[in-house]
Amino acid sequence: MVKVLGELSLPQQDPGGNQQQLNRSREQGPEVAEEGEMSSSSCTNPPFMSLQSFYGTLSENLRNIPDVHKKFLYKCFCKLDRRFYITGFSPHTKVTIINNILLAAVFYKQKCFLFDLELDRRSADLSLTLIICTPNIQEEGQRQEDPSFTLQRMNVAENMVPHNCFGSDYQLLSLDNIDDNKREKWQLLLEKRKNRGATAGVFKDDTLIQVFHKEKPDYKTKQILNDLAVHYEELLLIEIQQYLVMLTQEEKNEGQESRMEILIYIPSSPCIKREKDNITPCFFLLIQKANQWKEQFKFLNFAICVGFTEYWGPLSPNVLNNVSDSVILSTNSVFWPYIGSICFKLNWNKFKNKISKMLKEKKFQKIQNLDKNLRTCNEKLRNLTQSEFEFRQHLNDGNKIISSIFSENDHICKALCNVWEEEVNNQRLEIIKDKVIKDFNNMFANIFLRQQNLFFRNDNLEFCIIPNQQQPK
Numbered sequence: 001m002v003k004v005l006g007e008l009s010l011p012q013q014d015p016g017g018n019q020q021q022l023n024r025s026r027e028q029g030p031e032v033a034e035e036g037e038m039s040s041s042s043c044t045n046p047p048f049m050s051l052q053s054f055y056g057t058l059s060e061n062l063r064n065i066p067d068v069h070k071k072f073l074y075k076c077f078c079k080l081d082r083r084f085y086i087t088g089f090s091p092h093t094k095v096t097i098i099n100n101i102l103l104a105a106v107f108y109k110q111k112c113f114l115f116d117l118e119l120d121r122r123s124a125d126l127s128l129t130l131i132i133c134t135p136n137i138q139e140e141g142q143r144q145e146d147p148s149f150t151l152q153r154m155n156v157a158e159n160m161v162p163h164n165c166f167g168s169d170y171q172l173l174s175l176d177n178i179d180d181n182k183r184e185k186w187q188l189l190l191e192k193r194k195n196r197g198a199t200a201g202v203f204k205d206d207t208l209i210q211v212f213h214k215e216k217p218d219y220k221t222k223q224i225l226n227d228l229a230v231h232y233e234e235l236l237l238i239e240i241q242q243y244l245v246m247l248t249q250e251e252k253n254e255g256q257e258s259r260m261e262i263l264i265y266i267p268s269s270p271c272i273k274r275e276k277d278n279i280t281p282c283f284f285l286l287i288q289k290a291n292q293w294k295e296q297f298k299f300l301n302f303a304i305c306v307g308f309t310e311y312w313g314p315l316s317p318n319v320l321n322n323v324s325d326s327v328i329l330s331t332n333s334v335f336w337p338y339i340g341s342i343c344f345k346l347n348w349n350k351f352k353n354k355i356s357k358m359l360k361e362k363k364f365q366k367i368q369n370l371d372k373n374l375r376t377c378n379e380k381l382r383n384l385t386q387s388e389f390e391f392r393q394h395l396n397d398g399n400k401i402i403s404s405i406f407s408e409n410d411h412i413c414k415a416l417c418n419v420w421e422e423e424v425n426n427q428r429l430e431i432i433k434d435k436v437i438k439d440f441n442n443m444f445a446n447i448f449l450r451q452q453n454l455f456f457r458n459d460n461l462e463f464c465i466i467p468n469q470q471q472p473k
């Protein structure tokens with residue numbers, strides 16, 4: 001159903017070699033338009049190679065990648081600062097839907113991971129294919145202006161995740177399966193958590209020597225940096241780094257080496273996509289810091305474990321807005337498995353607004369006892385919206401209520417039933433879309449968190465699920 005179609009990769013550079021300061025990463029890279037909008041390119045960039053030339057650079061075994069995917073990658077590359085050939089990609093994620101195919105490309109250093117989800121096809125496997133992309137640099141001094149890409153596809157294949165596995169935890173570390181010592185550390189740290197925010201702790205051997213807290217940012221009063229929301233990880237990593245500098249000095253003075261563990265708890269898993277492409281998503285910030293600190297604080301001999309309760313994913317709530325109802329309701333779509341059994345509550349306010357709007361029409365204004373009957377009807381319908389039922393039951397129950405109250409007046413009865421049916425249907429589609437988005441996001445985040453060591457060769461960073469029920473009250 002969802003596949004990781006490819007990973008494009010540029011030659012590997014020293015992963016810890018040229019790290020940025022935390023805030024400097026904001027200044028890197030051009031600003032790229034948000035999802036869906038793929039047209040204009042940055043005016044400071046020389047034009048990228050033509051689409052035909054780009055196709056020509058694809059190695060034999062990649063020519064059969066669908067055109068939609070190639071064009072999407074091409075448009076992403078066109079918008080990037082050409083320096084990506086040398087420096088690698090600045091970390092960011094692009095999401096779009098073309099021809100009912102949802103595409104998500106994650107760029108980081110020398111790699112591009114491409115996921116796709118065909119919305120109008122029902123399938124049940126997720127396969128992971130690795131594509132390595134090597135720019136063909138010619139002899140020194142003869143560099144092409146636009147080095148071509150060679151793409152290779154390798155199978156790292158995992159066949160997993162039929163649709164009914166969506167949402168499960170696919171063997172990511174969790175408080176249930178980690179070793180006892182680590183679990184005790186997590187429990188100790190979580191007891192210190194304040195006001196449902198984020199917290200981090202530094203353990204020296206088995207002793208918790210320092211705790212950091214960050215309360216939930218107050219988005220209403222816009223606690224913001226550079227006009228954008230700040231994430232917990234950004235704030236915690238700054239403080240932890242300052243502390244590690246101090247600690248290294250102390251440890252050196254004492255002349256003893258110890259084993260340090262840094263546990264960081266955040267309510268949602270680290271983000272992989274930000275509001276703007278020039279802000280490093282927290283997932284990559286953690287990877288960068290883990291690499292950087294490994295070198296910088298060698299003496300501390302440490303590992304980082306990041307715990308979280310909910311998955312965070314790159315799809316925004318409105319990403320499926322333009323997918324047509326007929327695709328969603330087709331038996332041959334990604335949405336179909338969600339349609340049959342889904343039970344849901346309805347949003348009464350949406351009905352109320354629609355009904356009031358309808359009643360403004362003149363033809364309804366002369367009906368006898370309208371206000372009184374409408375009050376009774378509304379009250380009953382409102383109660384109905386509070387219960388979780390399947391689509392059919394919502395339809396039938398609502399229609400019965402309306403018909404019994406307005407049996408004398410066919411005209412308004414029909415009009416109200418239409419509003420009811422239309423809105424029940426709309427709300428069902430909304431809920432189905434929300435569920436698909438949530439499941440995609442969960443799976444997407446899970447793949448990155450679980451595979452981060454394979455993808456990014458980071459052996460001192462791990463992720464762990466902390467279920468809500470296992471948190472201290």
Ligand SMILES: [Zn+2]
Nearest residue numbers: 231270271282
């Ligand atoms: Zn974040």
